[in-house]
Amino acid sequence: MRSGPTWRAARSGRIVNTVSGSVIGAKYSTVYGSAKAGVFGLTRNLAIEADALGIKVNSILPSAATVAWLTFSDHATRPDEKVLSQHSPDNIAPALALLVSERVPFNGRCFGVNGTNMYEVGLWRTEGVMQQNWTPEQILARLDEISSRDRIQLLGDPFDGQAGYTLQPRDYSRVIADNI
Numbered sequence: 001m002r003s004g005p006t007w008r009a010a011r012s013g014r015i016v017n018t019v020s021g022s023v024i025g026a027k028y029s030t031v032y033g034s035a036k037a038g039v040f041g042l043t044r045n046l047a048i049e050a051d052a053l054g055i056k057v058n059s060i061l062p063s064a065a066t067v068a069w070l071t072f073s074d075h076a077t078r079p080d081e082k083v084l085s086q087h088s089p090d091n092i093a094p095a096l097a098l099l100v101s102e103r104v105p106f107n108g109r110c111f112g113v114n115g116t117n118m119y120e121v122g123l124w125r126t127e128g129v130m131q132q133n134w135t136p137e138q139i140l141a142r143l144d145e146i147s148s149r150d151r152i153q154l155l156g157d158p159f160d161g162q163a164g165y166t167l168q169p170r171d172y173s174r175v176i177a178d179n180i
Helices: 004-010 028-052 067-072 081-086 093-099 136-141 171-180
Strands: 011-017 055-063 110-114 117-121 124-126 153-154
Touching: 004 110, 011 028, 011 093, 028 055, 110 171
Parallel strands: 011 055, 055 110
Antiparallel strands: 110 117, 124 153
């Protein structure tokens, strides 16, 4: 079912993608974590492109006591009943309800629900070091300075002007709406 024509006429719509904590790295999650990281990027970029249509695109990073979690937990790391009760899928429903509602005030963001903890997931970068004509040796010599986390720049909102790019792309809103 294509929703684009309806959303375009209404100048409104909501897309919620599902991301996973495996995007930051997890054992045995190379393929899954990579795919979910792609969904994170898709969310941010589609939010920018669909914004002109009034469509908000966000993502949710849920953590719930699922069959997979319990199946792949060995006996030593299996969560106890208290943790299981805190990680009920019911805890995810309010965040999801907001993300699909007309009341959602943001676009291109990712919210995590880990049990009873609600948080936002974003990106950051170090301040870095400016120098022309870098050589591999110079990079190695200044690696601690380049990687210093003393001054972190948060890149959490694709609409805050800090996303890293200021391109003025062609308006693809019609193409996007026709193909959603």
